[in-house]
Each structure stands twice: as structure tokens, then as C-alpha cells.
Amino acid sequence: MPIESRAVYFEKPGHENTERTLQLANARADELAVKTVVVASGSGATGAKAAEIFKGKNIVVVAGAVGYQEPNTHRMKEEHRSVIEGSGGKVLFAGHAFGMMGRAVNRKFGAIQIDELIAHVLRIFCQGVKVGCEISCMAA
Known part of the structure; x- marks a missing residue:
């Protein structure tokens, strides 16, 4: 039995495609009964948006390593981290x-x-x- 899947292409790359990409991924996750979603997000902006869109799913936001730019610091903004964790998501700081x-x-x-x-x-x-x-x- 063949499996068909839809592909969506954006005219230009950029952060303006993030929300639509997450919406498409959420719809596909629903179709496949995916319960856990992993998202890359250094600043936390994509992670916060994903936390809103993937409500009801286990979301893990991978933020990179602490100390990458300066000792004992990370790039994630606290307001984004609060949104992620406030919605039940998890934030992971780890080396690549x-x-x-x-x-x-x-x-x-x-x-x-x-x-x-x-x-x-x-x-x-x-x-x-x-x-x-x-x-x-x-x-x-």
C-alpha cells in the first residue's frame, strides 16, 4: 500500500516561516499520533511558539550548550523559557x-x-x- 505525504515549500527562507512550519508539523504529528516533539531553539523564540502550537504534546526544546559564548551563560531569553516551561515543556541545555x-x-x-x-x-x-x-x- 503506497503512502502519500504532502510537501510544502516556502518562496524564501527565514523566521517568517517558523509559525507556519510548526503548524504543519503539528498537523502531521496529529495524523501520525506523535506524542513527543523535539525542537531546536537557541533564543527560545521558536521553542515558545512551539509550546503554544503543540499544546497537549510532550515538547522538548534543545537550546545548545551553556557557556558556548561566555562562561556560565546561555542565549535563551527568560521570557521564552517561562512560556515553554509554563506550558509543561522541557528545556535542555547540552553540548552538540x-x-x-x-x-x-x-x-x-x-x-x-x-x-x-x-x-x-x-x-x-x-x-x-x-x-x-x-x-x-x-x-x-
Whole structure:
């Protein structure tokens, strides 16, 4: 039995597509009875919007590593974090699954590690596929 799926393409990239993308993803999650959704969101803006749109689902917002830009700090705005957690969502601060230690070894010794190889292969499809796989590993 064939399975059909609809594809939506936007004329231009950008944050103006975020809300519609989340709405489409929520509709598809409903069709497939998906109960848990993982979203990447550094500042928390996408995570807060996702928390509103994915009401009733378990939402995990992956925000990246604490200390990435400055020691003991993160990029997520507190007002966005409050919306996410206030709606029952979870926020995860973690190092990138396809980076960190492997990248450090590469920089020090010039030897590519398996996590970087995986990231490069996934980027062949597109950056979004790589990010989706990576944040799912981080949230697992």
C-alpha cells in the first residue's frame, strides 16, 4: 500500500516561516499520533511558539550548550523559557551531539572523528536534517 505525504515549500527562507512550519508539523504529528516533539531553539523564540502550537504534546526544546559564548551563560531569553516551561515543556541545555569532543580531537590532532563524519554526511541532505538528528540524540 503506497503512502502519500504532502510537501510544502516556502518562496524564501527565514523566521517568517517558523509559525507556519510548526503548524504543519503539528498537523502531521496529529495524523501520525506523535506524542513527543523535539525542537531546536537557541533564543527560545521558536521553542515558545512551539509550546503554544503543540499544546497537549510532550515538547522538548534543545537550546545548545551553556557557556558556548561566555562562561556560565546561555542565549535563551527568560521570557521564552517561562512560556515553554509554563506550558509543561522541557528545556535542555547540552553540548552538540555531533561536535564537542570529536571536534576538539580534530583541532588538536587533525584526525576526523565519527561524530564529525556523521554530521558531514547528514549535511549532504541539508543542515535541517543534521540538526533534527542531532537534537533528537541530545534529547534522548
